[in-house]
Amino acid sequence: MTHSRVLILAAAIAAPILFVAGQALHPALGRDADTAFALMLEHRDQLIVSRLLTTAGAFLLLPALWLVSTLGGRVTRVGGVIAGVGTFFNAVSQVVQGYAAWAATSPGLDHAATMQILLRVDEGVVGLPVGYWSVPVFGLGLVILGVGLLVSRSVPWWMPALLLIGVVAAFFTAGLGPIVAVTQAPLAVALIALATRAGSALAAKPRSGHAVV
Incomplete structure (x- = not known):
């Protein structure tokens, strides 16, 4: 395996670990804006660490998805792109929202005003790139990717099945605090297993167009 492929595989394995760690560190803020902002003030350092870990994991998922997409057919590749x-x-949103919250919760500010600014970060067309829409799109892509792998039968059935279970569990438990480390574990295990298998398959391919005897 070439050095570039080793780096891609290392990134693909690290990605779900960093992502799940970031999600597990994220404080359970709830849906009420006033309560959530009070918890942001209380857990300011924890929140920025959570956001940055999630950002790193989300960006590194790009090579992971590329690797996994090589295992199946057209449906799998479409899912990987989505x-x-x-x-x-999501990575862009995490880093922008993270630093916005870090600034808004700085000591000595009028937090009643900064909370209102924070609530408007993703408003309008300009705020679209950091909106919540990226999360369901990410989940939809993983579902299509998993279905594609099941249909193609290119990997053991338990890998895409675990991926689909992990997507559902992650979607319904996001933002609930440390329990996410458990509920998102199937997603992380599935992605690591699939990326490792894809990396092994790439390493086994000859470097030239000639068959290996």
Whole structure:
């Protein structure tokens, strides 16, 4: 395996670990804006670490999705592209929202005013790249990718099945705090297993167009 492929595989393995770690560190803020902002003030350092870990994991999922997409056919590749768009803009959203929250919760500010600014970061067309839409798009892409792998039968059935279970569990438990480390574990295990298998398959291919005897 070439050095570039080793780096891609290393990034693909690190990606879900960083992503899940970031999600597990994210404080459970709830849906009420006033309560959520109070918790942001209380857990300011934890929140920025969570956002940055999630950002790193989301960006590194791009090579992971590329690797996994090589295992199946057209449906798998379409799912990989959709998931790639979702994870890219999710990463952008995580870092922007993270630093916005870090600034808005700085000591000595009028937090009643900064909370209102924070609530408007993703408003309008300008705020679209950092909107929540990227999360369901990412999930949809993973579902299509998993279905494509099941249909193609290019990998053991449990890998895409675990991926699909992980997507559902992650979607319904996002933002609930440390329990996410458990609920998103199937997603991480599936992605690591699939990326490792794809990396092994690429390493086994000859470097030239000639068959290996």
